[in-house]
Amino acid sequence: MALCLFCNAERREPLTFRTLLSPETEAGFCPACRDGLKRINRRNNCLYCGRDLSLLDQETVRDRICRDCVWWRKSGRNGLYVKNYSVFSYNEFIKEIINQFKFRGDSILADGFACDLRKTFQRIKKEHGTRTAFRLLDKMDASFIIVPIPLSAARLAERGFNQAEVLAEKMGAPVTNALVRDKHEPKQSKKNRRERLMERVTPFRINADYASLIEGGKVLLIDDIYTTGATIRLAAEALAQANPIEIDSLTLIHG
Amino acid sequence: MLLISRKNDYFPSYHLDMQRFLFGREFRAEELPFPDKVVKEHVKNGYVAVRPGIESLNDNIFDLLSGRKKWLCARCGNRDQEAFATCACSHCRKKCVYCRHCLTMGIVRSCTNLVTWIGPEPESWTCSTHNDVQLCTWDGRLSDDQNAAAAALDQALTARESFLIWAVTGAGKTEIMYQAIEHQLKKGKHVVLATPRTDVVRELLPRMRAAFPSVPISGLYAGSDDVRADAPLVLSTAHQLIRYSKCFDCVFIDEVDAFPFHFDPMLEFAVRKAAKPGAPFAYLSATPPAALRSAYLSGSLSGVKLSRRYHGHPLPVPRFHWIGGWLRAIQKGQLPVPLRVWLTEKMEQKRQVFVFVPSVTLSRDLTEILQREAFDRTVGVHAEDPHRHTKVADFRNGKINILVTTTILERGVTVPGVEVCVVGADDPVFDECALVQISGRVGRSAEYPAGDLVFFHNGKTLAMVRALGQIKQMNKEGAL
Ligand SMILES: [Zn+2]
Ligand SMILES: [Zn+2]
Ligand SMILES: [Zn+2]
Ligand SMILES: [Zn+2]
Numbered sequence: 215m216a217l218c219l220f221c222n223a224e225r226r227e228p229l230t231f232r233t234l235l236s237p238e239t240e241a242g243f244c245p246a247c248r249d250g251l252k253r254i255n256r257r258n259n260c261l262y263c264g265r266d267l268s269l270l271d272q273e274t275v276r277d278r279i280c281r282d283c284v285w286w287r288k289s290g291r292n293g294l295y296v297k298n299y300s301v302f303s304y305n306e307f308i309k310e311i312i313n314q315f316k317f318r319g320d321s322i323l324a325d326g327f328a329c330d331l332r333k334t335f336q337r338i339k340k341e342h343g344t345r346t347a348f349r350l351l352d353k354m355d356a357s358f359i360i361v362p363i364p365l366s367a368a369r370l371a372e373r374g375f376n377q378a379e380v381l382a383e384k385m386g387a388p389v390t391n392a393l394v395r396d397k398h399e400p401k402q403s404k405k406n407r408r409e410r411l412m413e414r415v416t417p418f419r420i421n422a423d424y425a426s427l428i429e430g431g432k433v434l435l436i437d438d439i440y441t442t443g444a445t446i447r448l449a450a451e452a453l454a455q456a457n458p459i460e461i462d463s464l465t466l467i468h469g
Numbered sequence: 470m471l472l473i474s475r476k477n478d479y480f481p482s483y484h485l486d487m488q489r490f491l492f493g494r495e496f497r498a499e500e501l502p503f504p505d506k507v508v509k510e511h512v513k514n515g516y517v518a519v520r521p522g523i524e525s526l527n528d529n530i531f532d533l534l535s536g537r538k539k540w541l542c543a544r545c546g547n548r549d550q551e552a553f554a555t556c557a558c559s560h561c562r563k564k565c566v567y568c569r570h571c572l573t574m575g576i577v578r579s580c581t582n583l584v585t586w587i588g589p590e591p592e593s594w595t596c597s598t599h600n601d602v603q604l605c606t607w608d609g610r611l612s613d614d615q616n617a618a619a620a621a622l623d624q625a626l627t628a629r630e631s632f633l634i635w636a637v638t639g640a641g642k643t644e645i646m647y648q649a650i651e652h653q654l655k656k657g658k659h660v661v662l663a664t665p666r667t668d669v670v671r672e673l674l675p676r677m678r679a680a681f682p683s684v685p686i687s688g689l690y691a692g693s694d695d696v697r698a699d700a701p702l703v704l705s706t707a708h709q710l711i712r713y714s715k716c717f718d719c720v721f722i723d724e725v726d727a728f729p730f731h732f733d734p735m736l737e738f739a740v741r742k743a744a745k746p747g748a749p750f751a752y753l754s755a756t757p758p759a760a761l762r763s764a765y766l767s768g769s770l771s772g773v774k775l776s777r778r779y780h781g782h783p784l785p786v787p788r789f790h791w792i793g794g795w796l797r798a799i800q801k802g803q804l805p806v807p808l809r810v811w812l813t814e815k816m817e818q819k820r821q822v823f824v825f826v827p828s829v830t831l832s833r834d835l836t837e838i839l840q841r842e843a844f845d846r847t848v849g850v851h852a853e854d855p856h857r858h859t860k861v862a863d864f865r866n867g868k869i870n871i872l873v874t875t876t877i878l879e880r881g882v883t884v885p886g887v888e889v890c891v892v893g894a895d896d897p898v899f900d901e902c903a904l905v906q907i908s909g910r911v912g913r914s915a916e917y918p919a920g921d922l923v924f925f926h927n928g929k930t931l932a933m934v935r936a937l938g939q940i941k942q943m944n945k946e947g948a949l
Contacts, residue, residue: 380557
């Protein structure tokens with residue numbers, strides 16, 4: 215019997231047609247752990263940042279867009295960046311999983327999210343596919359260039375792996391390390407929200423080898439968590455140098 | 470950082486700081502607070518050894534043919550292949566194997582180096598200053614049984630032989646160790662007392678410090694900050710010994726039989742690794758595991774059996790009381806009648822009681838029912854309870870009358886005059902060993918050497934009958 219990646223309990227899967235047909239189940243979490251994850255309702259999420267709107271004070275929501283996203287639009291800093299997709303809302307439980315994954319280095323935990331990431335990626339492609347169908351002259355199909363948010367060399371050495379890259383690899387499509395991070399701003403937690411939003415100098419730059427690949431393509435940035443949206447936009451700003459047609463992002467968590 | 474060098478004409482120098490930090494322990498290279506260059510120099514000069522954190526176990530042709538690799542974690546001894554995973558590693562720029570079993574102590578990857586001291590031992594703390602001073606200032610008196618056991622233990626450890634102290638609960642095991650510990654410390658030896666549980670370390674640490682006031686003592690458990698790298702006497706949970714290697718000349722293992730010792734091979738590995746090769750082990754237990762018991766009975770392991778408590782009174786013998794559909798009753802929010810009768814009687818007699826239940830949920834439910842039924846001053850505890858230590862302290866100083874608990878309090882916690890019942894003693898979590906330990910909570914002090922002890926059950930189990938047999942047997946032996 216397969217064991218839960220996180221709590222190590224036996225995964226008693228309900229016997230369905232699918233589990234009957236494939237006895238070799240994918241590595242993953244047990245039903246109890248999956249219950250602890252707070253999945254974002256796709257019918258009631260922010261059209262831009264993908265957050266679960268039911269968690270907000272409804273006063274702050276207009277036309278399914280949250281106040282933060284309105285702020286970003288007014289700031290004029292979105293550029294080619296369009297929208298973010300997230301799978302789960304931040305809560306204490308996913309925080310524990312992410313701590314073990316990111317800070318203790320238990321990178322196999324990403325396998326537990328592989329299925330969700332793959333499905334979300336399929337959905338994103340479908341969403342974009344229908345849109346391009348009306349623009350027959352558009353040279354692009356719905357394929358994305360997947361670019362994980364990088365760590366600086368120093369942070370990478372300290373941690374041993376890039377959590378965004380590990381997540382990106384679970385999506386079942388090639389990953390392009392098109393970005394380089396020259397430095398790490400002081401640890402994120404030490405900055406307050408305002409300081410983070412005001413950060414204007416991008417620490418990212420494009421890896422020259424990939425510039426031609428990005429040109430005219432659609433980019434999907436990958437990270438573990440979308441907090442203020444500042445990091446993603448700084449990365450998008452750097453990518454914009456290579457003239458893609460659009461930049462979106464997918465994060466495991468919105469928090 | 471202060472780096473002192475010791476130089477003489479024949480040998481290259483080494484840093485005393487590095488010696489103190491690394492002696493008897495093994496760290497991941499990245500955990501060392503010394504510059505790379507300095508560490509390398511020590512390796513070159515033969516003071517420091519480095520080995521890979523993950524070893525490949527592919528020794529048989531079969532594995533080689535099948536192409537499946539098998540791994541061993543050199544730090545925690547993990548061989549369970551399910552507990553290894555691979556990661557894209559930025560250090561070695563390859564797929565790297567890592568051990569999931571000991572992740573909480575910092576990740577060990579196949580490119581991780583484990584570093585230890587192989588140079589001369591640091592000057593021992595005792596030899597220099599305390600040779601002719603009495604270290605143990607405990608002034609209590611041992612019973613004749615205890616005295617004989619203490620002497621036999623001391624003798625065995627001096628002869629570097631392992632020894633079993635098979636002592637009934639409340640026989641005064643801790644005091645029996647003092648003579649041997651004193652002797653070892655005076656000879657400049659490093660001594661560790663390993664136990665499987667945090668509670669036991671927390672209970673023993675103040676007693677040891679009181680008994681050996683001049684000795685630096687480290688207490689190691691998850692979350693403790695009581696670490697002195699060079700303490701000659703270390704009290705530790707088995708888990709925390711993972712960072713030690715070939716450190717101790719003498720190992721005491723308290724409560725060898727306790728969970729999780731016989732479930733988790735990593736803990737045994739950690740204790741063995743922490744000991745120097747050939748170091749003698751002293752095992753202390755009221756209910757030794759089968760292997761130790763038979764080694765003792767067959768004579769291959771020397772030891773003593775103490776069947777009498779230090780105060781000379783016999784062990785309280787459990788009564789069995791049928792309680793029928795107690796589980797349904799509690800689930801429906803009702804208090805089973807026999808339990809109500811028993812508790813009412815105890816409260817009238819102004820006794821404090823432990824109520825043992827098989828699960829956390831039951832502990833919660835029963836606590837709620839009791840509080841509602843006006844058995845006030847009732848609390849429940851379980852292993853994950855963040856307020857566990859304060860609740861136990863409240864019980865000790867009499868603020869609480871009824872403590873509803875899972876098996877976590879089966880050992881270690883001693884309160885004079887307490888009486889005990891087990892609700893659902895037929896549940897499989899109450900094995901023979903647990904029931905004997907639970908029974909051992911009663912009648913510990915000379916003032917209250919007896920006390921009521923009831924197993925409420927819905928059908929006798931073999932474990933219950935065996936526990937009863939064991940207690941009666943010990944009383945018979947003790948009466949001789
Ligand atoms: Zn689980
Ligand atoms: Zn939004
Ligand atoms: Zn390990
Ligand atoms: Zn590596």
